[in-house]
Each structure stands twice: as structure tokens, then as C-alpha cells.
Amino acid sequence: MIARAMEVIYQDEKNHYKEAAREAARVLQNERDLARMKKAVHEVSLQRVYMRNEMFKEQLTSDEIKSCLTSRMYRVID
Secondary structure: OHHHHHHHHHHHHOOHHHHHHHHHHHHOOOHHHHHHHHHHHHHHHHHHHHHHHHHOOOOOOHHHHHHHHHHHHHHHHO
16 A cells, blocks of 8 residues: 555656756755755645645544654754
């Protein structure tokens, strides 16, 4: 079940990063822009975790998601 879910997510997302990287390269001009973009990506990514959970009929509780994200947060922010 998890492998199928991850394949669906991968197929949906695999090309988005290329487009986003091109746009970032075009608009980023300084470290402040980069910091703002990192913050925005972080916030949107958190929203997408909950969206994907809903997509798969809420397999994880909100507390389980929060616990998982909290335990990995240092890697996300760096």
C-alpha cells in the first residue's frame, strides 16, 4: 500500500521541481530572496503533506503527521 501511494505521489511531483528550479534561478537575486523562498517552500510542503494524507483517505492522524514532521524538522529547515 505504501509503495503504491509513493508511486502516485512521485508521478505527480517528479517534474515540478524542474520548473520551480528554473523560476527560482530567474527571480532570486540575493540571500534574502533565497531565505524567503526557502520559507515559502517549507510552508507549502507542510500543506502538501496534509493534502496527500487526505488524498489517501487520511491514513495518518494529525498527531502522527505532526510527530513525524517534528522528528525530521531540523533536516527540512537546513
